[in-house]
Amino acid sequence: xxxxxxxxxxxxxxxxxxxxxxxxxxxxxxxxxxxxxxxxxxxxxxxxxxxxxxxxxxxxxxxxxxxxxxxxxxxxxxxxxxxxxxxxxxxxxxxxxxxxxxxxxxxxxxxxx
Amino acid sequence: xxxxxxxxxxxxxxxxxxxxxxxxxxxxxxxxxxxxxxxxxxxxxxxxxxxxxxxxxxxxxxxxxxxxxxxxxxxxxxxxxxxxxxxxxxxxxxxxxxxxxxxxxxxxxxxxxxxxxxxxxxxxxxxxxxxxxxxxxxxxxxxxxxxxxxxxxxxxxxxxxxxxxxxxxxxxxxxxxxxxxxxxxxxxxxxxxxxxxxxxxxxxxxxxxxxxxxxxxxxxxxxxxxxxxxxxxxxxxxxxxxxxxxxxxxxxxxxxxxxxxxxxxxxxxxxxxxxxxxxxxxxxxxxx
Amino acid sequence: xxxxxxxxxxxxxxxxxxxxxxxxxxxxxxxxxxxxxxxxxxxxxxxxxxxxxxxxxxxxxxxxxxxxxxxxxxxxxxxxxxxxxxxxxxxxxxxxxxxxxxxxxxxxxxxxxxxxxxxxxxxxxxxxxxxxxxxxxxxxxxxxxxxxxxxxxxxxxxxxxxxxxxxxxxxxxxxxxxxxxxxxxxxxxxxxxxxxxxxxxxxxxxxxxxxxxxxxxxxxxxxxxxxxxxxxxxxxxxxxxxxxxxxxxxxxxxxxxxxxxxxxxxxxxxxxxxxxxxxxxxxxxxxxxxxxx
Numbered sequence: 113x114x115x116x117x118x119x120x121x122x123x124x125x126x127x128x129x130x131x132x133x134x135x136x137x138x139x140x141x142x143x144x145x146x147x148x149x150x151x152x153x154x155x156x157x158x159x160x161x162x163x164x165x166x167x168x169x170x171x172x173x174x175x176x177x178x179x180x181x182x183x184x185x186x187x188x189x190x191x192x193x194x195x196x197x198x199x200x201x202x203x204x205x206x207x208x209x210x211x212x213x214x215x216x217x218x219x220x221x222x223x224x225x
Numbered sequence: 226x227x228x229x230x231x232x233x234x235x236x237x238x239x240x241x242x243x244x245x246x247x248x249x250x251x252x253x254x255x256x257x258x259x260x261x262x263x264x265x266x267x268x269x270x271x272x273x274x275x276x277x278x279x280x281x282x283x284x285x286x287x288x289x290x291x292x293x294x295x296x297x298x299x300x301x302x303x304x305x306x307x308x309x310x311x312x313x314x315x316x317x318x319x320x321x322x323x324x325x326x327x328x329x330x331x332x333x334x335x336x337x338x339x340x341x342x343x344x345x346x347x348x349x350x351x352x353x354x355x356x357x358x359x360x361x362x363x364x365x366x367x368x369x370x371x372x373x374x375x376x377x378x379x380x381x382x383x384x385x386x387x388x389x390x391x392x393x394x395x396x397x398x399x400x401x402x403x404x405x406x407x408x409x410x411x412x413x414x415x416x417x418x419x420x421x422x423x424x425x426x427x428x429x430x431x432x433x434x435x436x437x438x439x440x441x442x443x444x445x446x447x448x449x450x451x452x453x454x455x456x457x458x459x460x461x462x463x464x465x466x467x468x469x470x471x472x473x474x475x476x477x478x479x480x481x482x483x484x485x486x487x488x489x490x491x492x493x494x495x496x497x498x499x500x501x502x503x504x505x506x507x508x509x510x511x512x513x
Numbered sequence: 514x515x516x517x518x519x520x521x522x523x524x525x526x527x528x529x530x531x532x533x534x535x536x537x538x539x540x541x542x543x544x545x546x547x548x549x550x551x552x553x554x555x556x557x558x559x560x561x562x563x564x565x566x567x568x569x570x571x572x573x574x575x576x577x578x579x580x581x582x583x584x585x586x587x588x589x590x591x592x593x594x595x596x597x598x599x600x601x602x603x604x605x606x607x608x609x610x611x612x613x614x615x616x617x618x619x620x621x622x623x624x625x626x627x628x629x630x631x632x633x634x635x636x637x638x639x640x641x642x643x644x645x646x647x648x649x650x651x652x653x654x655x656x657x658x659x660x661x662x663x664x665x666x667x668x669x670x671x672x673x674x675x676x677x678x679x680x681x682x683x684x685x686x687x688x689x690x691x692x693x694x695x696x697x698x699x700x701x702x703x704x705x706x707x708x709x710x711x712x713x714x715x716x717x718x719x720x721x722x723x724x725x726x727x728x729x730x731x732x733x734x735x736x737x738x739x740x741x742x743x744x745x746x747x748x749x750x751x752x753x754x755x756x757x758x759x760x761x762x763x764x765x766x767x768x769x770x771x772x773x774x775x776x777x778x779x780x781x782x783x784x785x786x787x788x789x790x791x792x793x794x795x796x797x798x799x800x801x802x803x804x805x806x
Contacts, residue, residue: 165310166307168312169312195315234525235524264689264690265689265717265720270712303615303619326612328591331616332616363691365727366724396689397551400652400656402691425557426554451771451775477741481710
């Protein structure tokens with residue numbers, strides 16, 4: 113399984129970013145390889161409109177199975193993510209990445225679909 | 226002749242001036258008033274005429290034709306507005322981000338993104354006694370006012386000949402919608418308030434009009450509140466002050482009910498008359 | 514950290530005067546963002562020190578190298594914005610019309626067109642007389658993309674609020690319903706609508722609230738100049754009830770606001786009576802509602 117997180121940093125103890133479209137990083141945990149990688153999304157700051165679809169496109173290219181985030185993607189990003197065969201879990205906005213992962217494993221996060 | 230009524234700051238009396246001046250002028254001349262503040266059109270609240278025409282206004286957006294597409298990816302690479310993106314074997318279009326530049330559509334090697342119309346707003350034409358009134362209204366969720374303003378001006382050009390005095394109620398501010406609404410005007414009236422906010426935004430509006438090389442004059446609304454800095458500025462910059470409209474709670478009350486003011490307050494009517502004379506003189510002298 | 518955005522739809526309803534009062538009352542607990550970048554006025558009341566300024570580049574604009582141009586006219590043909598007129602037998606870019614789509618750049622057979630970033634304004638980080646930090650901006654004339662500058666101002670304010678652990682960001686939003694307002698609203702926790710009981714005020718309130726609803730943000734409303742027209746004021750209140758918008762306060766029609774502004778002051782500094790009380794209570798109410806979210 114590949115699990116994507118919207119985050120404010122690139123470590124396990126970094127905070128999650130509750131925003132989807134304007135998240136600072138996308139962290140990707142590959143469970144088989146036990147490897148945490150990331151994509152820097154901070155350039156999105158200078159985008160006035162269309163942040164959601166652009167971040168969704170970056171996410172799509174990572175081909176994750178699961179997305180864990182805070183508020184949940186907005187309308188446009190939602191439209192994009194509907195194309196990806198992806199489970200979305202929300203409500204992890206105030207956790208660290210590690211806490212969010214553990215919460216997901218315990219089934220404590222809300223499935224957005 | 227085309228006269229745009231604009232202001233830097235919002236709420237300084239653009240609409241009040243537009244509807245009163247247009248109605249007054251229409252008593253003796255051929256006049257069309259056009260509300261170009263398509264985000265928040267208000268003139269129609271004061272001119273309750275008979276609807277004689279309405280039409281939807283469209284902008285052109287690309288539509289993906291899956292069967293033709295070879296997934297070469299050229300479309301999303303040329304789109305500077307991130308309105309077209311590719312996800313695996315899917316192309317997605319985001320209409321509200323699209324600027325209708327046609328690049329993706331016409332540069333597609335296999336014509337898989339034909340442009341189709343999408344509604345962005347509606348235009349209505351009314352007639353109240355001798356006054357013609359045209360307003361356009363942007364649909365909520367549409368973010369770009371400029372294409373609708375441009376199409377409304379085209380409609381005006383097509384339907385009203387040069388005998389008409391054309392008055393435009395412009396949007397506030399100094400950015401793209403204002404430029405669009407004033408760029409083909411022969412004369413621009415900037416209306417302001419004699420306050421620090423009014424003066425600050427007036428200066429921006431004056432800079433904008435100078436950049437556009439427009440002839441313009443200033444009307445000070447609610448003369449008497451605030452201070453004299455606006456008048457001092459106009460004098461220093463050699464800008465004609467066409468009128469100083471009185472500050473009167475009765476004006477605000479009539480406005481709040483959607484009434485025309487010159488019909489109720491004689492002093493105000495006199496002031497509108499003077500502004501109308503100024504415009505008629507401009508017309509006679511044939512500016513430009 | 515919570516974000517409170519003040520908008521009005523219609524101009525001239527007192528939005529900026531009220532927002533500046535909240536900025537005074539919030540003091541060092543808040544960061545202020547003036548997102549009405551088209552006609553940014555709040556600095557006139559907040560006396561910022563313009564500590565730091567930066568140019569703002571946004572979008573691209575076409576430029577034609579006359580040396581390389583072979584005058585084939587393809588660029589002008591494809592341009593949907595009439596931005597490439599022929600002047601003195603040369604193809605030149607009308608910078609006010611250019612939308613920066615780059616279509617001309619892609620079709621030019623002579624590589625004569627370049628797309629260059631545009632300086633469209635400046636943004637500032639200032640310390641104000643209210644003992645807080647304000648992020649504000651000035652947009653160049655006729656600039657495109659004011660939405661982008663709004664996003665920049667808000668993001669800077671957020672960053673500062675995060676770093677300095679502030680409770681609130683208070684945002685003076687833009688008028689209308691177009692792209693700058695959309696940028697002002699995105700990410701807000703609570704929206705304060707400032708309106709007036711006039712037919713236009715009500716009309717614009719309804720339209721801008723349609724937009725707020727799309728964002729799903731809870732809202733409250735201040736009715737300024739409420740005694741100007743009690744009948745329309747009642748219609749406003751009815752609308753608030755129907756839409757479940759929190760009623761915050763009525764303010765009377767009072768030229769004291771203008772007098773304060775003329776002195777470069779907010780109403781909470783200038784007035785010591787009724788008006789000040791209403792504004793102070795409104796701010797408390799807004800904080801309470803925002804904290805509940």
